[in-house]
Amino acid sequence: MNTIVILSVTGIAAMMSDVFKLKKTLYGLSLLGLLIALVFSVCDWGQYASYFNQMVLTDNYAVVFTSMLIGMTFLWFLMSKDFFSSHSSASEHYALILFSLTGGVMMTNFSDLTILFLGLEILSISLYILAGSDKGNLFSNEASLKYFMIGSFATGFLLFGIALVYGATSTFNLKEISDYVQGHNGSLPTYFYAGTLMILTGLTFKVSAVPFHFWAPDVYDGSPTLVTTYMLSVVKMAAFAALYRLFINCFAPVYEFWIPVFAIMSAVTMLLGNITAVYQKSLKRMLAYSSIAHAGYMLMALASPGIASKNALVFYLLAYAIATLGVFNVLYQVHKVTGREEIKSVKGLFRKNPFAAITLTLCMLSMAGIPPAAGFFGKYYMFVSTINGGLTWLVLIAVLSSLIGVYFYFKVIIAAFQEPELENTAYYRQPSDLTVLYICGILSLLLGILPQFVAGLL
Amino acid sequence: MTGITINHYLLLSAILFCIGVAGVLFRRNAIIIFMCIELMLNSVNLLLTAFSNQHNDPSGQIFVFFIMAVAAAEVAVGLAILVMIYRNARSVDIDFFNKLKE
Numbered sequence: 139m140n141t142i143v144i145l146s147v148t149g150i151a152a153m154m155s156d157v158f159k160l161k162k163t164l165y166g167l168s169l170l171g172l173l174i175a176l177v178f179s180v181c182d183w184g185q186y187a188s189y190f191n192q193m194v195l196t197d198n199y200a201v202v203f204t205s206m207l208i209g210m211t212f213l214w215f216l217m218s219k220d221f222f223s224s225h226s227s228a229s230e231h232y233a234l235i236l237f238s239l240t241g242g243v244m245m246t247n248f249s250d251l252t253i254l255f256l257g258l259e260i261l262s263i264s265l266y267i268l269a270g271s272d273k274g275n276l277f278s279n280e281a282s283l284k285y286f287m288i289g290s291f292a293t294g295f296l297l298f299g300i301a302l303v304y305g306a307t308s309t310f311n312l313k314e315i316s317d318y319v320q321g322h323n324g325s326l327p328t329y330f331y332a333g334t335l336m337i338l339t340g341l342t343f344k345v346s347a348v349p350f351h352f353w354a355p356d357v358y359d360g361s362p363t364l365v366t367t368y369m370l371s372v373v374k375m376a377a378f379a380a381l382y383r384l385f386i387n388c389f390a391p392v393y394e395f396w397i398p399v400f401a402i403m404s405a406v407t408m409l410l411g412n413i414t415a416v417y418q419k420s421l422k423r424m425l426a427y428s429s430i431a432h433a434g435y436m437l438m439a440l441a442s443p444g445i446a447s448k449n450a451l452v453f454y455l456l457a458y459a460i461a462t463l464g465v466f467n468v469l470y471q472v473h474k475v476t477g478r479e480e481i482k483s484v485k486g487l488f489r490k491n492p493f494a495a496i497t498l499t500l501c502m503l504s505m506a507g508i509p510p511a512a513g514f515f516g517k518y519y520m521f522v523s524t525i526n527g528g529l530t531w532l533v534l535i536a537v538l539s540s541l542i543g544v545y546f547y548f549k550v551i552i553a554a555f556q557e558p559e560l561e562n563t564a565y566y567r568q569p570s571d572l573t574v575l576y577i578c579g580i581l582s583l584l585l586g587i588l589p590q591f592v593a594g595l596l
Numbered sequence: 597m598t599g600i601t602i603n604h605y606l607l608l609s610a611i612l613f614c615i616g617v618a619g620v621l622f623r624r625n626a627i628i629i630f631m632c633i634e635l636m637l638n639s640v641n642l643l644l645t646a647f648s649n650q651h652n653d654p655s656g657q658i659f660v661f662f663i664m665a666v667a668a669a670e671v672a673v674g675l676a677i678l679v680m681i682y683r684n685a686r687s688v689d690i691d692f693f694n695k696l697k698e
């Protein structure tokens with residue numbers, strides 16, 4: 139609970155900073171706020187405390203995801219100083235990012251459908267604005283409008299589902315719903331199942347799973363690059379944490395009903411995401427499609443619920459978010475210098491900055507799921523837990539689609555080691571621009587070599 | 597009034613919700629799409645109050661307040677986005693916005 143309070147207070151302080159002329163210190167203040175929130179979040183480990191009338195429950199699952207969310211946002215802040223300096227409305231940017239993080243934290247801590255809904259909306263509404271934060275750019279406008287429309291459309295489904303589940307069980311509390319369903323299994327009204335499906339639809343819109351993925355490439359491509367980074371690393375993590383928490387804690391008694399839905403969705407999502415990513419010329423758009431494919435792998439955790447898949451999901455999300463931050467750091471710097479976001483615009487990276495190229499390779503390997511990098515163990519744990527769940531066909535499809543994935547991830551790696559097209563492209567003006575890339579590279583390598591530190595957390 | 601059961605409310609909200617969904621899918625004017633999204637949310641409100649009354653449990657009605665507040669915030673943001681777009685594009689027709697697909 140302290141975490142939520144600290145993050146909201148930091149957000150409100152950021153919003154008010156214009157009045158008190160604190161704009162100069164805001165960057166440091168936000169980082170400090172995030173650090174304090176992180177400390178408080180980690181201190182909640184093993185507490186199992188419930189707040190706000192049993193609406194918020196900080197169990198270990200919540201602590202792990204909250205800490206990961208705050209940590210990723212911290213890294214994101216380190217690489218995104220430009221986002222706050224080049225605009226007139228910097229303090230709003232701080233506030234919106236911090237508010238959306240608060241929403242994300244609520245989505246990982248909820249034990250009541252009310253908080254799930256409020257967290258999701260706090261997260262989403264801030265992001266609708268952030269997606270359009272490049273006000274003069276029509277692409278950014280389009281991304282913002284699309285995100286807003288699809289987002290509120292999905293909210294409608296989620297809410298209708300919540301209303302139906304409430305109608306069947308007369309409570310919003312996850313534990314009570316679960317108990318009720320357990321006690322009345324077989325005699326539940328049909329609209330309870332319809333409600334479960336609609337909640338599933340509403341939330342899979344958010345995690346961009348096929349067939350509800352069509353908005354994702356446009357939104358991720360059109361939003362300012364730094365906002366896209368935030369969406370792919372932090373928001374995806376929050377959405378998956380909420381989806382998994384809801385279905386494991388609330389609808390576990392009727393798992394025969396929703397497991398096949400997630401299994402099929404997962405298979406289609408990873409195939410479609412990976413196949414479409416092959417045809418992309420723009421690096422940003424390719425990463426958007428690859429994020430859809432990764433959503434497919436993560437859905438495997440929901441197709442085989444259990445402790446193993448919970449740990450696999452944590453590891454996978456962490457590995458993916460770290461790799462995404464690293465790759466987008468390069469993409470952002472390349473875009474800043476060359477003004478382009480194609481795959482071939484990273485050509486010559488090795489010549490200009492060999493360390494950056496090697497770290498980028500590591501992050502790409504992590505995304506592709508190739509050993510020494512963290513992504514390998516993410517996929518490995520996920521596949522093992524799915525096989526143990528009895529869905530061998532799903533793992534076969536996952537392995538096949540990973541092979542397709544290797545092709546387009548290597549296209550980027552090869553481009554980075556090629557000769558530059560223009561001789562005088564000076565990629566990185568300051569070495570500090572790449573700090574986050576190096577941090578992400580080191581973290582990817584560490585997680586890949588010593589996975590047991592995170593793998594058995596829950 | 598005795599003839600009206602919870603199933604009638606369920607049916608009415610489902611119909612309203614479907615009208616909203618159809619509007620979002622088939623209309624091309626962004627403002628009308630906003631209205632249809634509001635219709636979807638309001639059908640949820642109706643359903644929640646009906647269930648709340650049936651169960652004699654006030655929490656459903658509390659949830660309705662949350663939905664109303666969030667819907668208001670959403671519309672404020674949505675209209676701001678539309679104004680921003682109208683300034684740049686001089687149109688609120690969503691067919692205009694398929695530039696990213698190319």
